[in-house]
Amino acid sequence: MNKTYKIMTFGCQMNENDSEKLSGMLKAMGYTPIEDERKAGVVIMNTCSVRENADVRVFGNLGAFKHYKEDNPGMVLAVCGCMMQQPAIVKQIKDQNPQVDIVFGTHNIHRFPELLANYLVSGKRTIEILDDDNGLVEDLPVDRRYPFKSYVSIMKGCNNFCSYCIVPYTRGREVSRPHTKILKEIENLAEDGCLEVMLLGQNVNSYGNDRTDQYHFPELLRDVNQIDGIKRIRFMTSHPKDLSDEVIDAIATSDKVCPSIHLAIQSGSSRILKLMNRRYNKEQIIELVQRIRNRIPDVAITTDIIVGFPGETEEDFQETIDVVQKCRFDSAFSFIYSKRSGTPAAAMESQISEAVKHERLNRLLDCLHDISKGQNAGYQDQDVTVLVEGKSKHNEKRLSGRTMSGKLVNFDGDMESIGSIVTVHIKQAKTFSLDGEAIES
Ligand code: SF4
Incomplete structure (x- = not known):
């Protein structure tokens, strides 16, 4: 039996973290990783649905496996991740992709060993998608990519329903892990020689809001800061509406918490922010960034910006440029808005033409790069x-x-x-x- 595996990961750090868990489970089952997916005994494609063209890429990749399986007939092909939480996608796989053997979603990755065993025994295609898992599964084996740094998932899901985003539909509502479990995991990592942890969540600032123990993100940062052996603590992502003074204070006063905040603003126009359902406005962003810089002078602030959201006018775009210039972000991930079926924004009128979106993106990048250069200049000769x-x-x-x-x-x-x-x-x-x-x- 071919006990090798390959995991192909698309999308964000959440997916990378899930892939590390899948890899840990496969290793625990006696499988070894292999580079060439065409030769693997088990292939898992961990998909992302944030962008529509990500779907096109995944289906393109899946198509190639029809041929790979002719040369490697024992191969088991599994597909998981956010795309599988969308019924239309699962139907497309069921109807048009017979080369896929196992389909599972974001809520049941812990079930993969059973799903694989079930498929290997029965030879029958196995599809298991859950709408919710009513909680979190702890203590899965993890195969970490680096010995000296590690992701630590502190919560999953999102309660925000930004109008362009599919995540709340694919990852479910916010569920925070008990802090005792998180701290134990990080203590174990420290004992293993890990120096840096990245605390992960769609919106880490609301960590603990779904629990009753009155233990929130500032308390977590302070407690992780006490763990011997850990030298650096990072976290992402921060929603501006939930970045409280208490969080800023915990970052400022905990020496191991990196002065690095990824604050996803998405737009600088109050009108567009309202359409995005972000629940803050232009003035609040500028004031928040100022507050952070006053309290944490050596901080680097990075952001995400979407250009070409439906209805975005040149004036709205200029508001974004104005915020970027005032906030002086150290760097930014800027994206062209792309429609996600099933989200409110996809049905909005006044979609922006591709030409205008690209032209605005280029102007934004010019502005961002000038600022990055200026911010980095402060490090010269340091x-x-x-x-x-x-x-x-x-x-x-x-x-x-x-x-x-x-x-x-x-x-x-x-x-x-x-x-x-x-x-x-x-x-x-x-x-x-x-x-x-x-x-x-
Ligand atoms: S905060 Fe908004 S953009 Fe981020 S995951 Fe939640 S819904 Fe999506």
């Missing part, structure tokens, strides 16, 4: 601490890692330092990264 993550992507002889504030640093140093924290002198600050040299500390 010494920074860097968690060394590996070899530099562009030059195998150099190293790369991140500062506390999340800046990418490429530098000359000792290859043996991968996985540790070193001091680097910054010789050149660029738009997207910093360049430097490790120094003896």
Whole structure:
């Protein structure tokens, strides 16, 4: 029996974290990973449905497996992730993709070993999608990609229903993990040598709101900060409406919590923000960013921006540019709005033409890049601490890692330092990264 596997992951950190759990379960079942999906005994495609063209990509990939399975007939092909929470997609797989053997959703990844065993015994296609799991499953084995840093999921789901987003329909309502379980997981990671944790949730600022123990995100940050061995604590994503003074204060006063906040603003126009159902306005964003910068002077603030939301006028777009200039984001993920079937925004009138969306995106990028360059310039000739993550992507002889504030640093140093924290002198600050040299500390 071919006991190798390949997991193909699309989408966000939540999916990467789920894939690490699936990988952990497969390893616990005696499977080993393999690079070439065509030769694998088990292939799992972990899908994302945030963008419509992601669906097209997944179906394109699935099509190729019809041929791969002719050469590798024992292969088991499983598909999971957010796309599978949409009945129309599952129907399309059922009707048109007989090469898919197992289908499961976001609420039952813990059931994968049973679903696989069931398929292997019966040879019958297995489809199991749950609408909700009524909670969280703890203590799944996890196969971490890096020994020195790890994702830690603190909650799942989202209660916000932004009008363009499919996540609340595919991941369900917010469910926070008990803090005792999170802290135990991080203590175990620290004992394993992990230095950095990234606390994950669609909206980490509302952690604990669904529980009755009055334990929220600031308490969690402070308690994780006390764990010996952990040197850096990151978190994402922050919804501006829930980033309270208590959270800002916990970041400012906890030395291991990185001064790095990903604050997804999405637009700078109050009118568009209302249509997006984001529940804050332009003035509130500017005031919040100012408050954060006053309290955490060395903070790096990054954001997400959507251009070309239905009905966005040139004036609305200029409001976004104005907010970007006033807030001086360190960097931003900017996206062209793309329709997600099943969301309110997809049915809105005044969809914006592709040409206008692209033209606005280019103008936004020019503005963002100028600001990033200016923000990075502050690091010129400074010494920074860097968690060394590996070899530099562009030059195998150099190293790369991140500062506390999340800046990418490429530098000359000792290859043996991968996985540790070193001091680097910054010789050149660029738009997207910093360049430097490790120094003896
Ligand atoms: S906060 Fe809005 S954009 Fe983020 S996951 Fe929830 S609904 Fe989607």
